[in-house]
Amino acid sequence: MKNSEVDTIFSKEDAAILEEVMNIAFGKASSDLARVIDIQIMLNAPQVEILKTEELMRWIKQDTESYKTLSMIEQNFWGKYAGTAILAFPSAASKKLISLFEDEDEPFEADNPLLERETLLEVGNILIGACVSKVAELLDDDQVSFSPPRLIPQVVVDNLSGANISPKFDDPDKMAILMKTIFHLQEKDVKGFLFMIASDDSMKWLKTALQNFMAKF
Amino acid sequence: MILNQILDNIDWGLVIIDREFKVRYWNRWMALHSGIPSQEIRGSSILDFYPHFQNKKFIRNFKAVVTFGNHYFFPQKLYGYMFPFRPDGNFVSEINYMQQSCTMGPLRDEKKVIQYVYISVKDVTEAYIYETNLASALLTLLEKYVDKSEMPASEAQSILEELLPVSGQEILAKHAKPQKDKDTHALIGDQLVEILSEIATSNR
Numbered sequence: 499m500k501n502s503e504v505d506t507i508f509s510k511e512d513a514a515i516l517e518e519v520m521n522i523a524f525g526k527a528s529s530d531l532a533r534v535i536d537i538q539i540m541l542n543a544p545q546v547e548i549l550k551t552e553e554l555m556r557w558i559k560q561d562t563e564s565y566k567t568l569s570m571i572e573q574n575f576w577g578k579y580a581g582t583a584i585l586a587f588p589s590a591a592s593k594k595l596i597s598l599f600e601d602e603d604e605p606f607e608a609d610n611p612l613l614e615r616e617t618l619l620e621v622g623n624i625l626i627g628a629c630v631s632k633v634a635e636l637l638d639d640d641q642v643s644f645s646p647p648r649l650i651p652q653v654v655v656d657n658l659s660g661a662n663i664s665p666k667f668d669d670p671d672k673m674a675i676l677m678k679t680i681f682h683l684q685e686k687d688v689k690g691f692l693f694m695i696a697s698d699d700s701m702k703w704l705k706t707a708l709q710n711f712m713a714k715f
Numbered sequence: 716m717i718l719n720q721i722l723d724n725i726d727w728g729l730v731i732i733d734r735e736f737k738v739r740y741w742n743r744w745m746a747l748h749s750g751i752p753s754q755e756i757r758g759s760s761i762l763d764f765y766p767h768f769q770n771k772k773f774i775r776n777f778k779a780v781v782t783f784g785n786h787y788f789f790p791q792k793l794y795g796y797m798f799p800f801r802p803d804g805n806f807v808s809e810i811n812y813m814q815q816s817c818t819m820g821p822l823r824d825e826k827k828v829i830q831y832v833y834i835s836v837k838d839v840t841e842a843y844i845y846e847t848n849l850a851s852a853l854l855t856l857l858e859k860y861v862d863k864s865e866m867p868a869s870e871a872q873s874i875l876e877e878l879l880p881v882s883g884q885e886i887l888a889k890h891a892k893p894q895k896d897k898d899t900h901a902l903i904g905d906q907l908v909e910i911l912s913e914i915a916t917s918n919r
Contacts, residue, residue, distance in 0.1 A: 527783070534782045535775055599772070616793045620776070627785030635784075639827055643820070644786040 508675060508705055513546040515708045520544040520677055523632035531628055537598060539625070541692070542680040551660050551667050554674055554695070559658050561678070561691055562586060570650040571622030572663055577642040579634040579704065581697040582664065583626040585681075587690030589652050594686040595621050619647045625681065629692060633677075637707040667695075675701065728798070728815075728836030731822065734781055736760045736768075739831060748800040748813065765798065780821050781829050789817040791839050802840045814843040 524541040531537040549557065562568050565588035572584050587595065596617045627644060634640040650663060660667030667674075677694040696704055722729055723743040731740035738761050741753040751764065762769050776787040789797050791814045800813040816839045822831040857875060860866035 530782055534778045599775070612793060616790070620772070620787075623785060623787060624776070624779045624783075627779060628783045631783040631785065641784060641821075641823065641827070646788040646790070 508548055508701055512705055512708050513548060513675075515712055516546045516675075516677065516704070517544055519636055519708065519711060520546070520633055520679070523636045524629060524679060526636075527628040527632040530632075531624070535624065537624070538684050540682040540684060541629070542682070544677055544679040547676045547678070549674060549676060551674055554667065554676055555658055555660055557676065557678075558584075558586065558691070558693065559655055562588075562655050562658075565589070565655055567652045568655050568658065569618070569652060570663065571619060571626070571647050572650060573622065573626045573647040574645040575626075575630050575642045576645075577634060578638060578640045578700060578707075579630075579642060579696070580700045582667075582695045583630055584663065584693045584695070585622045585626055585690060586693065587688060591686075591688045591690070592618060594688045595683070598683065598686060615649055615651075619649055622649075623647045625692065629679075630694065633694070637704070637711055640707075673698075675704070726838075728834075728838075730761070730834045730836070731831050732761050732834070733831050736762050736777075738764075745798075745836070749798060776819065777832060780819055780832050784821045784823075784829060786818060786820040789815070789819070791816045791843060797834070798836060803838070805841075809844055810840060813838055814840040 521543055524544060528539050528541050531539055547557070567589040568586055569589045569592055570584050570586045572582060574580075574582050592614065596614055598621055599617055623644070626647065630644075631642055634642045675696040677696070679692050680689060681692055682689050722740075725742070726744065727742075728745040728748065729740065729742040730738060730745055733739055737758060738756045741751070741756050743753075745751075746753050756764055776785070779785040780787060794815075794817075796812050796815040797817045798813075798815065800815075801807070802810050802813040816837045818835045820833055820835075821829040822833055824830045854875065857866070857871040861868050861871050
């Protein structure tokens, strides 16, 4: 999608409504995560930006420059609302994230990289699933399906590029709607970012869904 | 009716359970491989038939599926299998249990409320055996080159790391011993033995 097309399709006003929708959705997601799965997570007020893929990487770098290396969990979602979600956190915080699901009766075996990787993917799967589903549900009662999550470990922040994450972010001119929030797992003292990048195909739907959402009030 | 025929004829296992873990659907593939007929398991809790599902991880992800509509994936590399079925006859001598790749996802009623959870089960034993044999052949070949001094051990190690699937590399990392204890040549031999014994004793 070209820059001009996005401008006509997705306005700043739309972005502001989307921020509001995300705010409500993330509030519901964090309360359900606490109630059902016992994960105490704080999700900051989200920010929505319309930008080029090239700028997207600059944004992520800028947000994460205080971390030396970054680990990311990437998961594609599809439905009327489709795109890619990325949960980014400092690599050094991996152990803390893993301990979210540590069973007191059965502590994790030390130095089991396979188990560690799968537990991080599980954490990502649950957090991304909760947030994406709530946004889709609130907008148009849409049902989203997910592809298996993928772990991108230990990326040096300075070397971060679209190609590190996915070939679809390798086109510098491609436009994306970036939805960003900071997540904070209070008990574990872990902070990171959740980025949701809507696909080209879902932009039209997103705009209509936002208008329909506003029409309810 | 046609849909039922499809679900009963696909080469996948399909189970549908409700929010109380009761089995609502058990396709023919599941009946054939488990030896449990559909009429016997339908209406019963899956936890009664497969008590190993009664663990925090499964319950947590089940809740995530019914609450958020998440999907959860049980990759063969971590779980080996979800349902302890005998493998197809061709693989009985090589492996104890059918290797499975499973997915758990939500099913909604007409009001879009998640009422059920499906579990799909794919038999990936053949691919697993193929991958394992390939890794084993590669290791044997590299060891031969290193033995004949036709390849430096370090180069063999790099090839190994590049070509082995991620899980193989992780097994290598897990078993790697400090270099000061052994020379690299012996290390590769040790890793070969350990990887093969890991595969042989994984009891999958």
